[in-house]
Amino acid sequence: MNELSPVATRPKTIADVATPALILDRRKLQSNADRMRARVAELGVQLRPHVKTCKSIDVLRVLSGGADLAITVSTLAEARYFFENGVRDILYAVGIAPSKLPQIADLIRRGCTLRVILDTVEAAEMVQAFGLAEGITIEALIELDTDGCRAGVAPNDELLLEIARRLSSDRGARLAGVMTHAGGSYSARTLGEFEDIAERERAGAVSAAERLRAASFQVEIVSVGSTPTVYYARGLEGVTEARVGVYAFGDLVQAELGTCGVDDIAISVLASVIGHNRSHGRVLVDAGFLALSRDRGTADFPVDWGYGAVCDAATGALIDGVRVESTNQEHGIITATSGELDWSRFPIGGQVRVLPNHACATAAAHDRYFVVDGGNDIVGVWERVNGW
Amino acid sequence: MNELSPVATRPKTIADVATPALILDRRKLQSNADRMRARVAELGVQLRPHVKTCKSIDVLRVLSGGADLAITVSTLAEARYFFENGVRDILYAVGIAPSKLPQIADLIRRGCTLRVILDTVEAAEMVQAFGLAEGITIEALIELDTDGCRAGVAPNDELLLEIARRLSSDRGARLAGVMTHAGGSYSARTLGEFEDIAERERAGAVSAAERLRAASFQVEIVSVGSTPTVYYARGLEGVTEARVGVYAFGDLVQAELGTCGVDDIAISVLASVIGHNRSHGRVLVDAGFLALSRDRGTADFPVDWGYGAVCDAATGALIDGVRVESTNQEHGIITATSGELDWSRFPIGGQVRVLPNHACATAAAHDRYFVVDGGNDIVGVWERVNGW
Known part of the structure; x- marks a missing residue:
């Protein structure tokens, strides 16, 4: 209410x-949006803005520059809202919980390409069983830990392949790729530290994708991102998309980080x-x-x-x-x-x-x-x- | 949205x-509500719950035990909502700003006894001028500083009488009383400290009321409150009402404070x-x-x-x-x-x-x-x- x-x-x-x-200066938003679009173009990856920052279709229209953008969301309220406003390709980038699967199924049935993320065998089994029971296929990305700061499977962990196998064991689920978020970039202070963290994020995601491919799994999406690592990355070879959110508005922390x-x-x-x-x-x-x-x-x-x-x-x-x-x-x-x-x-x-x-x-x-x-x-x- | x-x-x-x-256990709410009603009855003051904690008419109904309660609000959204749900006596306990006066006037015209607070001559003049221009009378309480923690006029400050004079200088405004909030109670740790802060809150409010009365101003309302000071007060002689909010739910800070x-x-x-x-x-x-x-x-x-x-x-x-x-x-x-x-x-x-x-x-x-x-x-x- x-x-x-x-x-x-x-x-x-x-x-x-x-x-x-809350006041929003559209000129500054436009300038921030233009700068990030130029940056991801330079890096040769797709932009998948994280709309947890803006939570607004009007802001997304500025970020996209008129293109049909895929997005990242942090809540299913965002997923429903952006889908109802015409967005068709959505990554729900918080580890999936069983109580959310009915809402996921509802959006998939309505035509949304909505992917989930997970990093445990248990979650992979739950998603697969739920998809099978509902007669739908839920696409999932495996979340990777590239900086020890939050969630995810280490790229070299045996668990990576085990989760991939569970996702591919039957109908109901499908492995779509890997993703990671270098939250550790917020503790970097020097250019060298930023570049190193961005490179660890990139290299971790790409090496996990290569391990999966070597084991004959299909990996279409290799997704990384945070505003600092995307701005400071030396390159993003092997990555397919960048997830960035806070760049849209900027803030005092980003100013301290120099982005x-x-x-x-x-x-x-x-x-x-x-x-x-x-x-x-x-x-x-x-x-x-x-x-x-x-x-x-x-x-x-x-x-x-x-x-x-x-x-x-x-x-x-x-x-x-x-x-x-x-x-x-x-x-x-x-x-x-x-x-x-x-x-x-x-x-x-x-x-x-x-x-x-x-x-x-x-x-x-x-x-x-x-x-x-x-x-x-x-x-x-x-x-x-x-x-x- | x-x-x-x-x-x-x-x-x-x-x-x-x-x-x-967010889960709310109604049994615990009921028990907390009963305890505070018994406490203010023991102290001999009116209960004016601060609904900034609950922001819910359903919760207020439990707090009131079926009585018609006066309330304290922290936003005009709360004032509108509770008024539309039958509450008639509302204190808006954040220093008034000019951009809010049109909304205040609207609620007063619709029959709400909505009082504002202020602690400067400038605000008193603005409120008085606005009320006069709109053909209404806005009742105001003077906010007092009894612990040096936030806003308010010191009870012995000459400013107290000056503000009272501005509020009484013409139609448009009217002095209704004094109020204070002992935010400093949150830094107390021992029973003696809590009792002392509660007593300073009480004594400051009562002495300000007495100074105003001695200068021939009418002071109907002498309002104090915070969950810790109301629970720990030795007595509230001279006070007319207690404003308390967080007691409804309790929390880990309140548990540390022992309330x-x-x-x-x-x-x-x-x-x-x-x-x-x-x-x-x-x-x-x-x-x-x-x-x-x-x-x-x-x-x-x-x-x-x-x-x-x-x-x-x-x-x-x-x-x-x-x-x-x-x-x-x-x-x-x-x-x-x-x-x-x-x-x-x-x-x-x-x-x-x-x-x-x-x-x-x-x-x-x-x-x-x-x-x-x-x-x-x-x-x-x-x-x-x-x-x-």
């Missing part, structure tokens, strides 16, 4: 938007100044952890942005020397990072924009984007599909 | 619920086991930071529960020696806190329930509750009103 406000559904400019609200600049960040949370606590040097705004998220992604980076960087609402320009220091549910507290706070920048009732540490987490707190095109006029309201 | 899944809208038991999902036991926690996130990473000792589940929230509220307590405590899905009993160690967007990673992980407790495709650090943050990640009544049968699906 997230109903549009009955009073202020279509504000004309940012100043009319009831806060907190975008702070000025490229396309989303921000619009907030109103609701109080001054002068004795404690605090500006209170009405964007708390529900609007900004609790993400502290920059805590371990050279620049710790707290819960977000603060920008002038009208110009979008960064206000130096302050950050969102702490949050409660619907309160954000802005303090000076050094020196005195310039109170004149924060009049009571005025607005600011807050750039997110982690675009996926912050965007997920909102059910729509108020879209601007560089300036302050609201040129559209785009919905998101949250939940599961 | 949070649509109910087309396939699994009304599961019969927990085992049928597509994960991740509830771990067994009293009424909500949990149902998750499926989607992977085993045996070489790293990790169980992967499909509840990540979007389902659990990024809240690390227990990080500074004697027992650090990571991103949540893990329970058996069928019995709800705590599984000792493990916790949710880390999260990605749709992945949770369960590890042993000491010793070896007992893999037999986490079969692939099996379910667990995760107790939240902070009930408000975790519940806000979901748009509905799957309600159980002590057991595993789903006895209801209750909606929440998220967003703004």
Whole structure:
């Protein structure tokens, strides 16, 4: 239940938007989208955007540049929504659980090429038995662990071939390929580290595919990706597709990783100044952890942005020397990072924009984007599909 | 946009619920509700539950025990929703911003007793001018700072009387009382500290009310509250009402603060086991930071529960020696806190329930509750009103 406000559904400019609200700058989105399309073309792989960041068909249309794109999803709510909006090729990139198989079957029957991922014999057997019982074929990718950070089978593990055999043992399931995600790229700090992690991701995926092919399994899809590894990869030979999501918006973590600049960040949370606590040097705004998220992604980076960087609402320009220091549910507290706070920048009732540490987490707190095109006029309201 | 899944809208038991999902145990909610009603009766104050925790009329009906309760809200989405569900007396307890005044006016005109809070002369003037222009009277409470933790005017500050004068200078606005929230209660650890913070909250609010009354202002409402200070207060003499929210569900932070036991926690996130990473000792589940929230509220307590405590899905009993160690967007990673992980407790495709650090943050990640009544049968699906 997230109903549009009955009073202020279509504000004309940012100043009319009831806060907190998520602002999307379409120009920056367009520029980020163009840059990634050029990059994957240079690498010679297909782009399969991860829509867990945007959860919006309108954003996907910008990312795709008008092409029919295959996508990656993190929830079945995304799968249903994008399928109903015309997307036909979808990878559900979270290890499959039995309670989700009826929804998978429903989408496959309706004509969706919906593939699942798994990394255990047990899951392969469940998927195969379910597909057989339902009279459908569920295509699966085996998830690989190339950096020890989360899930997946090591590329050289005997389990890889065992899972492939279970998927190919009867009707009901089919091996479609392998996939991996180098989450470890987020702990890299130097160019060399990024390049090495990207190469491990590529080499792990390709070597697993080669082992499977050597054992006579068909491997059509070799899928890798994260925004940092795709930007920093020396090459992606042997890979067929790149899964990237956060590049669409960028965020403060990505800026620290060097995959975008702070000025490229396309989303921000619009907030109103609701109080001054002068004795404690605090500006209170009405964007708390529900609007900004609790993400502290920059805590371990050279620049710790707290819960977000603060920008002038009208110009979008960064206000130096302050950050969102702490949050409660619907309160954000802005303090000076050094020196005195310039109170004149924060009049009571005025607005600011807050750039997110982690675009996926912050965007997920909102059910729509108020879209601007560089300036302050609201040129559209785009919905998101949250939940599961 | 949070649509109910087309396939699994009304599961019969927990085992049928597509994960991740929010489970609410109505028996525990009832017990928590009864306990707080008895407590505020003992203290001789009115209960004004803060519905930012539950955001559900069905939950409020349990909290109220059938009475017509006044409530506290943190968003205007909550105000609209609860008003449309019959609640007539609402305190909007986040400092008012100008962009929200049209929505406030709309609700007041429709018959809602909706009060706002503020702590600056500027906000008082804006509210008064807006009310005058619209031909309505907006009632306001002055927010007080009794613990230096967030917003508010110090009870002995000359500003208190100045704001009161602006609110009373003409038609359009009216002073209705004072309110404070002792957020500092969350950093207390001993009974003496809790009692002292509760007493500062009470004494600060009452002394501000007395100063205003001595200056001939009418002060009907003297409002305080937080779950810890209301449970630990030695008394609430001079206070008229208590605002409490999280007591309804309890959570791991409240358990650490001693306001509830771990067994009293009424909500949990149902998750499926989607992977085993045996070489790293990790169980992967499909509840990540979007389902659990990024809240690390227990990080500074004697027992650090990571991103949540893990329970058996069928019995709800705590599984000792493990916790949710880390999260990605749709992945949770369960590890042993000491010793070896007992893999037999986490079969692939099996379910667990995760107790939240902070009930408000975790519940806000979901748009509905799957309600159980002590057991595993789903006895209801209750909606929440998220967003703004």
